[in-house]
Amino acid sequence: MQRAMELVVALGRIYDADRLIPITSAHLSGVSFKTIGEGGLDFLEEMSKDARVKVHTTLNPAGMDLARWGEMGVEESFAQRQLAIIKAYEKMGVTTNCTCTPYITGNAPKSGEAVAWAESSALSYVNSVLGARTNREGGPGALAAAIIGKTPHYGLHLEENRRPTVVIEAEVFDEITDYSLLGHAVGQRFGAAIPYFKGIRPDCNGLKTMAAAMAASGSVAVFHVEGVTPYSSSQDLKGLERVRFDHQDIKKAKESLTTGKDPDLIAVGCPHLSQMEMKMLASMLDGKRPRSDSPEVWFCTSRTVRTWCPKETAVLERFGKVVCDTCMIVAPIESRHRCTATNSAKACNYLPSLCSQKVVCAPYAELMGRIA
Numbered sequence: 001m002q003r004a005m006e007l008v009v010a011l012g013r014i015y016d017a018d019r020l021i022p023i024t025s026a027h028l029s030g031v032s033f034k035t036i037g038e039g040g041l042d043f044l045e046e047m048s049k050d051a052r053v054k055v056h057t058t059l060n061p062a063g064m065d066l067a068r069w070g071e072m073g074v075e076e077s078f079a080q081r082q083l084a085i086i087k088a089y090e091k092m093g094v095t096t097n098c099t100c101t102p103y104i105t106g107n108a109p110k111s112g113e114a115v116a117w118a119e120s121s122a123l124s125y126v127n128s129v130l131g132a133r134t135n136r137e138g139g140p141g142a143l144a145a146a147i148i149g150k151t152p153h154y155g156l157h158l159e160e161n162r163r164p165t166v167v168i169e170a171e172v173f174d175e176i177t178d179y180s181l182l183g184h185a186v187g188q189r190f191g192a193a194i195p196y197f198k199g200i201r202p203d204c205n206g207l208k209t210m211a212a213a214m215a216a217s218g219s220v221a222v223f224h225v226e227g228v229t230p231y232s233s234s235q236d237l238k239g240l241e242r243v244r245f246d247h248q249d250i251k252k253a254k255e256s257l258t259t260g261k262d263p264d265l266i267a268v269g270c271p272h273l274s275q276m277e278m279k280m281l282a283s284m285l286d287g288k289r290p291r292s293d294s295p296e297v298w299f300c301t302s303r304t305v306r307t308w309c310p311k312e313t314a315v316l317e318r319f320g321k322v323v324c325d326t327c328m329i330v331a332p333i334e335s336r337h338r339c340t341a342t343n344s345a346k347a348c349n350y351l352p353s354l355c356s357q358k359v360v361c362a363p364y365a366e367l368m369g370r371i372a
């Protein structure tokens, strides 16, 4: 607890926070053995000797499906370390349902609540769509806040730092991948801005993929969508730069992310698939036959959503694996795959650097056409 307090106070001093404020929940990144390595495992085992979280705390995806890792081709030594990481979190009282969409599966902060969330896509969703408040926490900072039950009061906890800095006038998009690519283009152009979108009406799936893409290509941690996100109507847009994004920008983003041709893995679910997306994919594939030349296929989702969707899971499993607890980025796919196709701009962004992959960026319909 002392170490956690030291970390929280050090962060508060760096950012000139005036005090600590109580939080209602935390979400932790730094779960996959691939990303945190031996050093991370040692740190967590040390902390778990006597530290316990004080608030509802959830975990990001791990490096493998915790039940079916053998089928994923994960090596025994990796699996044992990954399971030790989960055990350490469990000991600290963390809910070990590893997903980057915990707001779908039970950790959904209410508007105005202060929380400490890591995972850039999830924290942006929580700030923007749910109206709760969190800074862009790192894994250790979020864990320390969860142990103390408090976080420093600075940055995005302050109203004045949540106001839009640029207006994006976007054409209406209808495919979920378009929202991902729009997010990518905006994040790439404006970095850490707070965009205010006009002209689009994404549903919660569009919002989650847009949030993920903007956080990956830029470092957007909060955004507003006119008539959609909760605080959009109270924003003052006077004097802000206005920039138009159209189908041409989406096309360019897609082309710039595509670096390969023949995927040996098709992976969707970045961020993790919602129930609605599971249903949509199952309806696209139901009644069809798997193509004989189909590459390996992963539908990445949370264990909870998989449990909620038994019929859809049965359909999807005829074409590939409904993989839980992990994703195409934090799993060690580089040991078995060279080229991955996905509809997520965030995944396209990270696949080359974190997984040594060539990338094919394509919408759901095109990806499903490659497998059925």
Ligand code: F3S
Residues within 6 Å of the ligand: 060, 061, 100, 121, 212, 269, 270, 271, 272, 300, 326, 327, 328, 329, 330, 346, 347
């Ligand atoms: Fe989630 Fe992995 Fe994408 S953690 S947002 S599915 S990179």
